[in-house]
Amino acid sequence: MVETAAATASNNGVREARRSPAAHLAGTFEAASLAGVAEIKEIPFQTMAGIRVQRDSDAGARIAQVAGGLPATCGEVVERDGVSVLWLGPAEFLVIAPENAHESLGGDLLPALTEALGDGQGQVVDLSANRTVFELSGTRARDVLEKGCSLDLHPRSFKAGTALSTEIGHIPAILWKSGEDTFQVLPRASFADFLGRWLVDGMREFASPEVP
Amino acid sequence: MLLISCPNCGPRDETEFHYGGQAHVAYPEDPYALNDREWAEYLFYRDNTKGAYAERWVHSTGCRQWFNMLRDTVSYEIQAVYPMGTPAPGGSAPGTTANTAQAPEGASK
Numbered sequence: 257m258v259e260t261a262a263a264t265a266s267n268n269g270v271r272e273a274r275r276s277p278a279a280h281l282a283g284t285f286e287a288a289s290l291a292g293v294a295e296i297k298e299i300p301f302q303t304m305a306g307i308r309v310q311r312d313s314d315a316g317a318r319i320a321q322v323a324g325g326l327p328a329t330c331g332e333v334v335e336r337d338g339v340s341v342l343w344l345g346p347a348e349f350l351v352i353a354p355e356n357a358h359e360s361l362g363g364d365l366l367p368a369l370t371e372a373l374g375d376g377q378g379q380v381v382d383l384s385a386n387r388t389v390f391e392l393s394g395t396r397a398r399d400v401l402e403k404g405c406s407l408d409l410h411p412r413s414f415k416a417g418t419a420l421s422t423e424i425g426h427i428p429a430i431l432w433k434s435g436e437d438t439f440q441v442l443p444r445a446s447f448a449d450f451l452g453r454w455l456v457d458g459m460r461e462f463a464s465p466e467v468p
Numbered sequence: 469m470l471l472i473s474c475p476n477c478g479p480r481d482e483t484e485f486h487y488g489g490q491a492h493v494a495y496p497e498d499p500y501a502l503n504d505r506e507w508a509e510y511l512f513y514r515d516n517t518k519g520a521y522a523e524r525w526v527h528s529t530g531c532r533q534w535f536n537m538l539r540d541t542v543s544y545e546i547q548a549v550y551p552m553g554t555p556a557p558g559g560s561a562p563g564t565t566a567n568t569a570q571a572p573e574g575a576s577k
């Protein structure tokens with residue numbers, strides 16, 4: 257599948273034609289980052305599918321087979337083979353997969369999920385262009401987020417491998433702690449510019465030379 | 469700032485929620501039978517309680533689910549959080565008596 261995807265991607269021009277919601281901030285992100293302390297980059301074009309289905313229904317079980325599972329509680333993330341499923345609500349989930357899982361690049365994730373839903377109650381919607389991903393990492397990443405997020409982000413409460421819907425800098429976003437010092441921030445595309453600049457602003461004090 | 473315990477997500481800041489007004493206001497069984505005054509009262513007239521008040525809240529930036537809450541309008545103390553479509557605990561709060569057990573159709577969506 258990967259070979260097919262690579263071949264399709266280089267042939268059909270889709271990859272080259274895409275422009276991500278924060279593409280214009282790439283230089284700003286790079287300039288604002290200080291390795292290991294506070295770094296930010298955009299991970300664009302992830303394949304995302306919005307799923308609404310009851311976990312305990314037949315359709316839910318079929319979708320779980322394709323997606324690798326459906327998380328049961330708030331914050332839980334199920335991961336299998338590079339595909340992650342985030343809990344958004346009791347019957348609402350977000351599937352996140354690499355770019356080449358999308359059918360425009362030769363993947364088959366969405367058709368497979370749609371087929372799994374079948375005529376069961378629920379929906380599978382392609383949300384790949386709905387959100388972008390900012391990866392904020394470094395020892396001060398949590399301090400940056402704490403400037404504008406009301407969640408308790410202390411490691412004793414917010415553990416690596418969990419994801420929560422919340423507000424960051426007054427922007428509705430999903431906050432996914434993918435590693436001890438690594439956060440994936442998922443704003444909707446139209447908020448990417450604002451939130452990107454907001455995070456850069458929050459990073460400034462940590463990524464600047466110390467004043468003696 | 470209230471700290472509200474969402475039944476799905478646990479305690480979160482009030483800013484993540486939106487208020488949905490008085491709970492247990494039943495949709496009229498036959499809206500066409502109502503005159504203008506009764507319809508207006510259904511749409512716009514709510515209790516103005518001093519004390520325990522049953523109200524609807526939605527966790528807008530979290531799980532996006534509706535739930536009911538019994539809150540003291542004087543002390544702001546949250547006395548109970550309970551699912552849509554179930555009567556208020558105690559049953560004595562305004563808007564919780566008689567034909568009011570059902571939330572409006574679609575309120576739990």
Ligand SMILES: [Zn+2]
Binds near residue numbers: 475476530531533
């Ligand atoms: Zn919630």
